[in-house]
Amino acid sequence: MTNASNANDLALLYRVGRGDRGAFSELYRLYQPRLYGYLRRLLPDPTTVEEVLDDVMLVVWKDARKFRGQSAMSTWIFGIAYRKAMTALRSEIRYQAPLDRSTDANAIADKTSPDIDWIRAALVHLSPDHRQVVELTYFSGFSYAEIAAIASCPINTVKTRMFHARRRLKVLLPALAGQAREHDRERA
Amino acid sequence: MNARKLMPHEEAIELLPWLINDSLSGDERDTVLDHARSCVICRRETKALENLRDSVKRVISPAPIPAPDMRNINARIDALIHRQNLGRRWLSWIAEFCVSPWRIAFVAQTVLLVVLGTAVLWPTTRNAEFTTLTQSQDLADGHYLRVVFSPDLTHARLGVLLDDLGLAIVDGPSERGVYTLATQNSMTVAERDIALTHLSNHRSVLFAQPVDLGAAP
Ligand SMILES: [Zn+2]
Numbered sequence: 478m479t480n481a482s483n484a485n486d487l488a489l490l491y492r493v494g495r496g497d498r499g500a501f502s503e504l505y506r507l508y509q510p511r512l513y514g515y516l517r518r519l520l521p522d523p524t525t526v527e528e529v530l531d532d533v534m535l536v537v538w539k540d541a542r543k544f545r546g547q548s549a550m551s552t553w554i555f556g557i558a559y560r561k562a563m564t565a566l567r568s569e570i571r572y573q574a575p576l577d578r579s580t581d582a583n584a585i586a587d588k589t590s591p592d593i594d595w596i597r598a599a600l601v602h603l604s605p606d607h608r609q610v611v612e613l614t615y616f617s618g619f620s621y622a623e624i625a626a627i628a629s630c631p632i633n634t635v636k637t638r639m640f641h642a643r644r645r646l647k648v649l650l651p652a653l654a655g656q657a658r659e660h661d662r663e664r665a
Numbered sequence: 666m667n668a669r670k671l672m673p674h675e676e677a678i679e680l681l682p683w684l685i686n687d688s689l690s691g692d693e694r695d696t697v698l699d700h701a702r703s704c705v706i707c708r709r710e711t712k713a714l715e716n717l718r719d720s721v722k723r724v725i726s727p728a729p730i731p732a733p734d735m736r737n738i739n740a741r742i743d744a745l746i747h748r749q750n751l752g753r754r755w756l757s758w759i760a761e762f763c764v765s766p767w768r769i770a771f772v773a774q775t776v777l778l779v780v781l782g783t784a785v786l787w788p789t790t791r792n793a794e795f796t797t798l799t800q801s802q803d804l805a806d807g808h809y810l811r812v813v814f815s816p817d818l819t820h821a822r823l824g825v826l827l828d829d830l831g832l833a834i835v836d837g838p839s840e841r842g843v844y845t846l847a848t849q850n851s852m853t854v855a856e857r858d859i860a861l862t863h864l865s866n867h868r869s870v871l872f873a874q875p876v877d878l879g880a881a882p
Contacts, residue, residue: 568824
């Protein structure tokens with residue numbers, strides 16, 4: 478993030494903190510695509526995504542005054558989204574007999590060609606913590622330091638979560654690792 | 666010759682996900698790349714991670730992102746501002762009202778009468794409350810909320826709502842779909858009433874009622 482865009486973000490958030498609805502509208506439109514994509518990849522139901530997104534933005538509206546610029550504004554907003562998404566993910570597991578999770582891990586690992594259901598099922602087999610770090614790294618493009626700030630945890634925890642997520646995915650999706658090995662051999 | 670210190674394998678392999686998402690700082694990136702040049706395991710791992718990322722991205726990229734719809738969030742902010750203004754008006758009314766000691770005495774007397782009246786009428790009120798909802802036998806004395814949620818409320822959304830209010834389901838659903846809610850520690854009347862206001866205004870809550878069991882404080 479450049480200093481100029483950081484200053485613009487801070488100015489925008491300052492206006493939101495002063496109760497400027499126009500500024501809030503601008504901020505909402507700025508973040509809605511990224512937040513929607515992030516939440517949609519984690520949560521199965523589009524209605525839940527829209528409601529959780531609004532929950533996130535309501536916290537932004539209420540807490541804008543409290544933001545002191547300790548981190549980039551995007552890290553702060555994603556930190557709020559992370560916590561809301563985490564609660565929603567854990568609730569899915571707690572309150573629902575999780576259909577997706579009942580997919581046998583061996584059956585996933587036996588598949589030889591990637592398709593949507595196959596990869597989705599593998600991701601559902603990750604814990605919410607591990608899924609979040611995979612999502613924030615591969616799709617939202619955050620650095621490990623930013624993820625540590627978003628998840629309010631030490632950098633080493635982020636690295637450890639990613640390590641375990643990778644190991645789990647390797648077991649669940651060996652065909653992808655196999656494709657990589659073939660590709661490697663072709664290049665050698 | 667490269668003067669950079671070689672990075673140990675364990676450190677480099679941990680950083681590969683952030684090498685491929687292009688978020689490592691310049692120096693760190695160069696050090697990881699230096700290591701990968703001489704390490705076949707890290708090169709293979711990089712390829713596997715890129716492959717995984719591309720496959721996952723391809724299959725779970727969300728359907729087109731809908732255009733921002735701010736109707737719901739705007740209504741929630743309006744309600745929030747309305748509640749804040751109402752609170753401020755009450756405070757200023759109380760401040761204005763309490764300038765005279767006679768008025769303070771009048772208020773104190775009224776409060777006392779209400780408290781005494783409640784104490785006298787208490788058993789009747791308590792019995793009346795239990796005629797509408799199923800009663801649980803196992804709940805400890807305390808302040809609770811009985812709530813009926815809209816059927817379109819998802820489990821994830823329910824979890825977020827309860828978490829926001831610091832509530833948990835302690836009983837239910839009953840045959841009529843009634844849930845009993847409480848805080849983790851015993852809830853005060855004031856806390857319960859704040860939660861009740863939020864729930865009553867929530868569009869996924871069809872019905873919310875306070876319930877007091879036993880001689881709760
Ligand atoms: Zn290595």
